[in-house]
Amino acid sequence: MDITIGVQNLPREITLESDQTSDEVAAAVAAALAGKAALELVDSKGRRVIVPTATLGYVEIGAETRPRVGFGTI
Helix, strand or coil: CEEEEEECCCCCCEEEECCCCHHHHHHHHHHHHHCCCEEEEECCCCCEEEEEHHHEEEEEECCCCCCCCCCCCC
16 A cells, blocks of 8 residues: 655655555554654565654555456557
């Protein structure tokens, strides 16, 4: 799934692809906003992304990617 994080005072967004479900990401964001000092997510390659909650602008959680079945048009 694709996750986009907007950070205050930065012109670029942080984008990552994660193997976590949308519910897991939403729970991590809610926990970070409820009292943690930082939002921590792991991307599909195992890298950690840590963003201080004081600088979070928004978090966009994309649809879960599912493998396609069948043949596409050529």
